Amino acid sequence: MKKRVFVAGLVHESDSFNPITAGERDFPVFRGEAMLRRRVDNDAATGILDTLEAQGYEVIPALFTHAVPNGLVDREFYLQIKDEILTAAKAALREGPIHAVTLELHGSMTVRDFGEAEGPLLEELRSLLPGVPIFAALDMHATMTPRMFENCDGFAAFQQAPHTDQRETGIKAAQMTVAALEGNAPRLPAMAWVKVPLLVAGEQSATDVEPMVSLIREVRASEKKPGVLAASCLMGYPWCDNPDSAAGILVVARDRALAQAEALRLAALLWERRHDFSFQTEAYSEEEAVDLALAAALTAEKPVYLSDSGDNPTGGSSSDCTGLLSRLLADERTRRLPTPALFGGIYDPDAALACRGRVGQALTLTFGAKFDRKTSRPITATGVVMGFVEDWEGSAVALFRTGNVDIVLAEKHIGYVTPALFTALGRDAARAQLVAVKLGYLTPGHAALAGRAILCLSGGSTNEDLKSLPYERLPRPMFPLDRDFPYDPGEHLSLKG
Ligand SMILES: [Zn+2]
Numbered sequence: 001m002k003k004r005v006f007v008a009g010l011v012h013e014s015d016s017f018n019p020i021t022a023g024e025r026d027f028p029v030f031r032g033e034a035m036l037r038r039r040v041d042n043d044a045a046t047g048i049l050d051t052l053e054a055q056g057y058e059v060i061p062a063l064f065t066h067a068v069p070n071g072l073v074d075r076e077f078y079l080q081i082k083d084e085i086l087t088a089a090k091a092a093l094r095e096g097p098i099h100a101v102t103l104e105l106h107g108s109m110t111v112r113d114f115g116e117a118e119g120p121l122l123e124e125l126r127s128l129l130p131g132v133p134i135f136a137a138l139d140m141h142a143t144m145t146p147r148m149f150e151n152c153d154g155f156a157a158f159q160q161a162p163h164t165d166q167r168e169t170g171i172k173a174a175q176m177t178v179a180a181l182e183g184n185a186p187r188l189p190a191m192a193w194v195k196v197p198l199l200v201a202g203e204q205s206a207t208d209v210e211p212m213v214s215l216i217r218e219v220r221a222s223e224k225k226p227g228v229l230a231a232s233c234l235m236g237y238p239w240c241d242n243p244d245s246a247a248g249i250l251v252v253a254r255d256r257a258l259a260q261a262e263a264l265r266l267a268a269l270l271w272e273r274r275h276d277f278s279f280q281t282e283a284y285s286e287e288e289a290v291d292l293a294l295a296a297a298l299t300a301e302k303p304v305y306l307s308d309s310g311d312n313p314t315g316g317s318s319s320d321c322t323g324l325l326s327r328l329l330a331d332e333r334t335r336r337l338p339t340p341a342l343f344g345g346i347y348d349p350d351a352a353l354a355c356r357g358r359v360g361q362a363l364t365l366t367f368g369a370k371f372d373r374k375t376s377r378p379i380t381a382t383g384v385v386m387g388f389v390e391d392w393e394g395s396a397v398a399l400f401r402t403g404n405v406d407i408v409l410a411e412k413h414i415g416y417v418t419p420a421l422f423t424a425l426g427r428d429a430a431r432a433q434l435v436a437v438k439l440g441y442l443t444p445g446h447a448a449l450a451g452r453a454i455l456c457l458s459g460g461s462t463n464e465d466l467k468s469l470p471y472e473r474l475p476r477p478m479f480p481l482d483r484d485f486p487y488d489p490g491e492h493l494s495l496k497g
Pocket of ligand 1 (some may be wrong): 141163
C-alpha cells in the first residue's frame with residue numbers, strides 16, 4: 001500500500017501598517033481535487049505535489065490558498081481555513097493512516113486580533129497527528145516563531161529574491177518528507193534555528209547583489225555538505241509590528257551537532273554583513289526620483305522604470321497611495337513624452353468598475369487613497385478609458401488615460417509583477433519611455449525591458465525607511481533601529497531532534 005502524505009498550503013505576508021484586512025475576497029481557495037489540478041510554474045505547492053507523486057506516495061490534498069501580500073488577515077476567514085485543513089486531516093484519518101504532512105507556508109502571515117497564523121496551524125496538526133513527520137516550504141521573508149519551530153520537523157525557504165526558486169523549494173520540502181519516510185519507522189532530522197536581530201527591507205535583500213550573493217553562496221555550500229537536508233537564510237519581514245520579528249538561520253540536518261554548527265556559522269556571517277545591506281539600484285526621494293526619471297525618459301531609447309517602492313502590494317502595501325502618481329501628473333514634462341507614461345496601478349474597486357463598458361469614452365473619476373488615507377489624497381481627473389479586462393488573475397482591470405499617463409485601476413489587490421498586464425490592456429511597455437510600477441526591485445519580466453531602473457523611496461505601508469515606522473511591539477535591540485549592541489549567535493540558538 002502506498003504511504004499517504006497530507007498536503008496543504010496557506011500563504012500570506014501580512015503588513016500591519018496597511019489598514020486593509022485581507023479576507024475571503026482576496027484569497028482564492030483550491031480545495032481537494034482543485035488543489036491537485038492547480039499546477040503552476042515556479043510554485044512551491046506544485047513542486048511538493050509533483051515530487052511526492054513521482055516518488056510513489058499517495059497525496060491527500062486538503063486545500064491551497066494564497067493572496068497577494070496585504071494588511072493583516074481576517075480572523076474569521078483564517079479560523080475557517082485552519083478548521084477546514086484540520087477537518088480534511090480528520091476525514092483522511094478515517095480512511096487510513098497519514099504517514100506525513102508537507103505544507104507550503106509563508107512564515108510572516110499575521111491575523112488581526114489573533115497573532116501568528118502558521119504556529120497555531122502546525123501546533124494543531126501536530127496534536128492531531130502525534131509522531132507524524134511534518135515538513136514545510138517557506139518564503140525567504142519568513143518570520144520564524146517558537147510555535148512554528150516546535151511543531152515542525154523541517155523547513156526549507158526560498159533562496160532567491162526575486163523568488164525564482166519556489167518550485168525547487170517545494171521539491172526540497174517534499175524530499176525531506178520522503179527521506180523521513182524511507183525506513184520502516186519515521187526518521188526525523190535535527191533542526192537548528194538561530195535568531196538574528198536584524199530587519200532588512202526586501203529591496204535590500206535581492207540575491208544578485210551583495211551581501212546576499214555571498215550569504216546565499218554560503219547557504220548553498222552548507223546544503224551540499226553530507227548530512228545537511230536544508231539550509232535557509234530567513235530574512236524576516238519588517239512591515240509588521242511583531243514581537244517575533246527578526247531575521248534568522250535555519251538548518252535541517254541528519255545530525256544535531258551538524259545542524260547546530262552550520263546554523264551558528266551562517267548566523268555569525270549574516271550578522272557580520274549587516275552593514276552591507278543597501279539598495280541594488282539607484283534609490284532617491286520621490287521628488288528626486290521623478291525629476292531624474294522624466295529627464296531621462298525624454299531622451300531614452302528603452303523604458304525608464306520607476307518603482308513606487310513605499311506602496312508595493314507584493315510587499316504588503318495597500319496599493320492605493322497616490323504620491324508618486326500625483327507628482328507625475330503635475331510635472332509638465334510628463335505631457336511631452338512621445339507615448340503616454342504607464343502607471344501600474346491603483347487598487348480602487350469603484351473606480352475600476354466605473355470603467356466597465358466605457359472603453360473609448362471620457363469620464364471624470366476620483367481614485368486612490370481610499371484604504372490608506374494617511375499617506376496621500378485621492379486624485380480627481382478627467383480622462384478616457386483606453387482598455388478594460390474583465391478577469392486579470394481574478395480582478396477586473398481598467399486602463400484610464402489622463403494627463404498623458406495610462407493608469408491601471410484594479411478591482412482587486414493585485415501585484416504589478418509582469419508587463420503582460422499592460423499588454424492585456426493594449427499597451428506595449430517595451431515601447432513606452434516611462435513605466436512606473438508599484439514594486440520594489442523589478443521582477444525579471446520588467447527588468448528585461450528596463451533601460452534604467454530608479455527606486456522611488458515613496459510613502460506607504462512598505463516604506464523603505466524602517467526607522468520612520470511606528471513600531472510598538474518590535475523586540476529591541478534590533479539593527480538598524482539600534483546600531484551598537486553585542487550579539488552572540490549561541491545565545492539565540494534553538495535546537496531539536
Ligand atoms: Zn518574500
